[in-house]
Amino acid sequence: MRKKGLSLVTALSILSALVWLAGLAWVLQDQFFADNKNRQAESLKPDTAQQQKQNSSGKTLQIAAIGDSLTRGTGDPDGKGYIGYLKEELAKTTKKEIELTNSAIKGQTSVQLLKQIQQPQIQRQIKNADVILLTIGGNDLFRGGQALEELESKNINKTEDVYLSNLKVIYKEIRSLNKNGIIYHVGLYNPFSDMQDSKTTSSIVRKWNYDSANAAAAQPNIIYVPTFDLFELNVNDYLYSDHFHPNKQGYQLIGERTASLIRFSEEDQK
Amino acid sequence: MNKLVHNELLKLFRKKRLFVIILIIAALVPLFTYAQYQEVKTTREKLGNVDWRTQLQQEIVDTQNRLSSSRMQDDWRKYLKIRLAQQQYYLDHNINPQAPGAPTFMRVFVENSIDLLLPLLVMVVAADLVSSEASGGTIKLLLTRPVKRWRILLSKYLALILSVSFIVTASAVLSYAISGVVFGYGGWGMPLLTGFSTSGEELVTNNVHLIPQWQYILMEFGLVWFVCLVVGTLTFMLSVLLRSTAAVMGIMLAALIAGAILSNMVSSWESAKYLFMVNLSLTDYISGMATPIEGMSLGFSLIVLLVWAIGGLVVSFAVFTKKDVF
Structure with missing residues (x-):
């Protein structure tokens, strides 16, 4: 044995x-001697059939979130951001299952977002979404809060022009990918409204918001959600310690406001 | 010669070493399987979505977010960038790198155990091949036979090679058989990308090509086998040099763990790349991970390990044939 x-x-x-x-x-043999020219990975065919199958069921609400740190949730100790609270709010009112994809990147400007939505996966998410959430522009305007001293009107106008033209392309791009989904563009607030020069900064943010809302109105089904008023009084209670991003309470305010705009048909209500 | 090797294997077999190692692997694999299973489950729950593309996209976005943080070390940033490029490549070409299945688990298991776990197990066998005979005194009985000393040592070395092969096979079979209960046994034919190489911060993809997973796994196990042989050879050398098995184990253990620690901190100490323990993670070259030190490549690491192994063998045979036994 x-x-x-x-x-x-x-x-x-x-x-x-x-x-x-x-x-x-x-x-x-494989790593050193093989002639790999003939068997490039490009020959792979994506299985498109599988890609199409999504979004077929009416039982789920697909939310695609894109944008910058606000959508990411920077400053929220729980990391939820306004999206997390929005999802919680929606879950109270609907029977539908909520599927959320958050593709926002901290510090993203409108130029970078424009690049990001060229990626096939992001496009796929947008295509399948019932609701598209978007925050953009804060980094164009404030550049992370460092450019406060440079708030001269000439420079600002220039940045805003660039931002607006980017924004229009972004809207158009999203619309061409997804004809029916509703886009909620969450607007800017003024994190510096309790500082000196608050008059100047506030008027800049107001103008910025106004122009963005105009651009949104040019396309169907784009809702520009104001947040300026939410932060106008007691701004410090709603800001994170970096004095720029919202804190938990701030995100809750934004989340609740955005959630209140999303309605469901009778049968999907709770 | 055959008889000598047979004799050595018999000793190993009687000592139940291989049996213990199989038990260790059989105990650890369910642990890893469970961990992996939990991970898959939590990511699914977190996303509320089982589509791997969404998951991969989410990982890419997370990585991008981490990259935008300013407090980050340069080599970590480099690593993340390479990872990012690779993930994007998988996504663009519609390849799921984490498709569930026992073969995938095997692959992940072997990639993570190549630099520490498996070398440690090999060390357990190799550490007392010669030193136990020296400390037990049986070496005298062995050497009084009319057989040349180098033949005796060679038979021990061949027995070591065979047990290393056995350990690698056992870990392959066990990880496949056990994880398959949870993940299913399919997935051998899944295409995987290999041939990534890094130069500086760039991920060079012009040599990238697809191979089926079974070939990928075979290649990785070939590398694991090679690494285990090298570690085994070095342990074998120490076993010849030292009488105490505990000392052999201690030194090898220290070296292996030092290697694991060093890989994380030597990025600016370039000559450290000639140490054998920094070069153990050969599978990283296949999967395209960043190297601990710039300028390392698969060929380089293979040659470094080979040189160390040959050095170890030369020393072992030179010492063993010359030394006084008392």
Whole structure:
């Protein structure tokens, strides 16, 4: 019995030594000597059939969120951001299952967002979404809060022009991907409204919001959600310690306001 | 010669070393399987969505978010950038790198155990091949036989090679068999990308090509086998040099763990790349991870390990044939 076991193990060992040696040889052949030109990965065909299957059921509400740190939730200790609270609010009112994809990137400007929505996966998410949430522009305007001193009107007008033209393309791009989904563009607030120069900064943010809302109105089903008023009084109670991003309470305010705009048909209500 | 090797294997077999190692692997694999299973479950719950594309996209976005943070070390940033490029490549080409299945688990398992776990197990076998005979005194009985000393040592070394092969096979079979209960046994044919190489911060993809997962796994196990052999050879050398098995184990253990620690901190100490323990993660070259030190490549690491192993062998045979045994 013992003897048999040993010779079995020996045979197995010899066999496996040969197999692994072959594996090693294959590594060398594959990594160093093979002519890989002929078998490029490009030949792969994406399985489009599988990609199409989404969004077919009416039982789910698909939300695609894109944009900057506000959508990401920077400043919220729970990391939910306004999207998280919005989802919680919606869950109270609907029977539908909510599927949320958050593709926002901290510090993203309108130029970067424009690039991001060219990616096929992001496009797929937008295409499948019933609701599209968007925040953008804060980084164009404030550049992370460092550019306060440079709030000269000439520079600001220039940045705003660039931003607006980007925004229009973004809207158009989203609309061409998704004809029916409703876009909620969450507007800007003024994080500096309790500081000196608050008159100047507030008027800049107001103008910025006004122009963005105009751009939104040019396309169907784009709702520009104001947040300026939410933060106007007691701004410090709603801001995170960086004095720029909202804190939990701030995000809750935005989330509740946006959620209140999303209605469901009778049968989907709770 | 055959008889000598057989004799050595018999000793190993009687000591139940291989048996213990199989038990260790069999105990650990369910642990990892459960961990992996939990991970899959939580990501699914978090996203509320089972589509892997969404998940991968989410990972990409998370990585981008981390990259935008200003407090980050340069080499970590580099690593993330490479990872990002790779994930994007998988996404653009519609390849799911984490498709569930026992073969995928095997792959993840072997990639994570190549630099520490499996070398440690090999060390357990190799550490007392010679030193136990020296400390137990049986070496005298062995050497009084009319067989040349180098033949005795060679038979021990061959027995070591066979047991290393056996350990690698056992870990392959066990990880496949056990994880398959949870993940299912399919997925051998899934295409995977290999051939990534890094130069500086860029991910070079012009040599990237697809291979089926079974070939990928075979290649990775070939590398694991090679690494285990090298570690085994070095342990074997120490076993010849030292009488105490505990000392052999201690030194090897320290070296292996030092390697794991060093890989995370040597990025600016360039000559550290000639140490064998920094070069153990060979599978990272196949999967396209960032190297701990710039300028390392698969060929480089293979040669470094080979040189160390040959050095170890030369020292072992030179010492063993010359030394006084008392």
